[in-house]
Amino acid sequence: MTVNMLSIFRNISLPRKLAARLLLVSFFQIIFIALGVGFLAYLAGEKSQQRRALLFQQQGALTELSLGLSRQLAAPRQVNALNALAIAQGDLDISNFDQLAQRFWVQLQEFPLGYINYGSPNGEFLGVQRLDSGKFLLNENANRLGPGTLGIYTIGSLGKRGRLQKVVHGMTKFHEEPWYVEAVAAGHPIWSSIYQWEDDPKVFAISFNEPIFSRAGKLQGVIGVDFVLYQLSSWLQAVWGKQKGTALIVDDSGFLVASSNPKLLFRNGPNGPQRVRLDQIADPQLRRASKLFFVPSSGAPGNLRFHYSAIDGPPLESASSSVTLIDATRFGVKQGLNWALITFFNPRIDLATSLPIWLLTLSIGIIVLVVTWFCLRWTILWLLKPLAQMRLPADNLRSSLSSKKSLKLLQTLSDGPTEIESLAHAFAALVDAYNCQLQQLEESIERETFKDVQAMIVLKDKLKTSLHAAAVAHEINQPLSGLLLNCQLLLEKSPNDSGLHLLNDQATQVVGTIEKMRSLLRSVQSAHLLLSLADVVASALIYARSNIHKLNSCLEIEGLNNRLSILGDSAQIQIALVNLLRNGIEAVYASQVDSPRVQVELSRQGSFAVISVSDNGPGFVADKLDQLLLTTSKPQGSGLGLFVVQCTMDNHQGRAELLSSDLGGAKINLFFPIVQTIDS
């Protein structure tokens, strides 16, 4: 499967033009990034909408709860108002407890109330109670059973007093419970604080009470409606339970008034059940709510008070595993209740199952980055491929240059951008051409070197032979000089003696040969001293003028005032220079030019002192210039003249240069390295 996918991917033909390929890659990258960003934006929007929906749900539920609670708390007002009105109108006689009991029973049938009661200023009390079982009881503390004694009666059908069920003794003679005392003190209808029933301390209740006054303003008693906290909790449970959260009614000291979970309401203290404060509950959510919405009371240490800014703020989101909105709203301020409604709302939309938005953002971001990185890398590698292949022949060339191996030509190039590929082809061709040229050059150098070596061998053989003869030469020379002079003197007297002529010619020939040998010998050994080259040239010219007779008429000298110091052997240089002068003279006279000229010039070229000998003879044959130093160009020449010059230049770390002269003939430059002396 994967292999198939890969092969399909490989078979897709991508554009080979660099511009097209870059466009394609950029296009795909932009699409990919746009999709990623779009998806992230969609997710963020959806998340935000879900949050708004959740908020609306919570607000709806909360409104419903507030309305219900208001209705619950409206019933006591209405009942009290009806009863007070009836008493004022005289329809209801507060001294007739049976009538009162019957009226209270009727009202309990119609209103969602638990207890309606009346207390007279003389301590009499009547209350009708709704039991959880749906039955009713009549509690009466009147003169019927004696003061301080409470009689509990059943109530029959149509509200008629039934049999006495229980008698409770030891009740207070006068009303001391908060519902009565607070209402009397206030002088108007009022909600009492929460209190425990005197006859049943397990029951915590809050009541709405209204003091009754006669027309003269005399207190006639207090009528009230009790809300048993437990029953309020049951109602809360019924109303809020479907929201999958907890709803609490808390008073301004942090104590629970009602809870959708009624078990939380009380705890067992040493004197029976006690009310529970929010921060005393172990549940972490409720603890958090207590920290959010309450602060320690500054007036009463250990007590709590509302944190108003938090209570009035918007719902808060729980950071726990599941999303829960925690909200607190004040309730019943107008009625003087000063409660807070704390709700925990679990949404029906299951936001907790979807991934957290930051994780999604991060993962999509990473995916986009990775894909973009791969795209770029792929493009860049593709771009670099032909460049890398250009390196290959360059490396080959370098290694072959260093190792002198045979050169390998460029392999075929693979697919890369056509622009760079064509460049690489051109480069490869260039390298190939260069390689080819280099190879040819190397071969020709090898050939030339081989030739030179052969020539040197030949010359060394010549030299060896000459050396043997040289020792003899000097000895021969001495008597020969005498012989020659004698012979020439005799010839003067008898110029037609052919025998003398022959003798003279042969002796002259011997002298010439000996002279050449000695030149050679002199050019092999050298003793270097610091010399002024001008002095050497001057000395050589004295000799040359004395012995090369035709020279005087055509010699031109220049630059002898140049003081150029070299390290050298004066005799060697002199012999070499005389050889060149002799060659020059022979050349100009052999070619029979009109006005023969031989020029000697001393000059400086950079770090070299240069002796130039030029003539206006026929000059060198151009294509044989490099061979001239080693061979003869004259019919009777031995090839030793220029060889002596070459040896001399080698001995002096200099060089000889054969050129064409401005005079029209040959020119030979002898380069000697100049020595910097202190004077110069």
Place this chain on the structure above:
Amino acid sequence: MINLSRCVIVEDQVMFLQLLVAMFQSKHTLQIVGTATSVAEALKLCSSLTMELMILDLSLPDGDGLAVARCLMQHQPKAHVMVLSGQANSFFVPPDLTSQVLAVIDKTAAFKSLQIALDEFLGDPVQALTPRQFHIFQLIGQGLHNKEIAKALELAIPTVETHRKAIARKLQMSGAELVRLAALYDR
């Protein structure tokens, strides 16, 4: 009319010395005033004899001929030296002697080279001839008789004869000597 030049020859090979003396006899303006075969003898001559020219061999049995040249320069700065050596081509003329040394001649080429050098030193009388005289001198050298010269130059024969006598007088030569000189004169 013509100043004589005094000459000393220093040469250790006696036979060669004698040949030189014999050779120099043909030079009318040169007078050999002394000869030496060693450095010691030569040094003595430098201080005792006045000379204009010294023919000097370099390799002498008791030392280097250069010492003689320097001694001569010291005593007689105006005197000149012609070095005649078997190793002339490798002889480097010391810079202090360049003005004194007129020529460095190979012994083996002594006859011709020395002749030319001497002629130059003594002054060539041929150079003193007028152009017309020199032309006639050249034609004599080519072996032409007076009649042929007169024809070539479109002159009268007596005129050529007068020219010829004047040339011989100027060169202080007899008629035969003039023919020989003209034939040898190759410049």
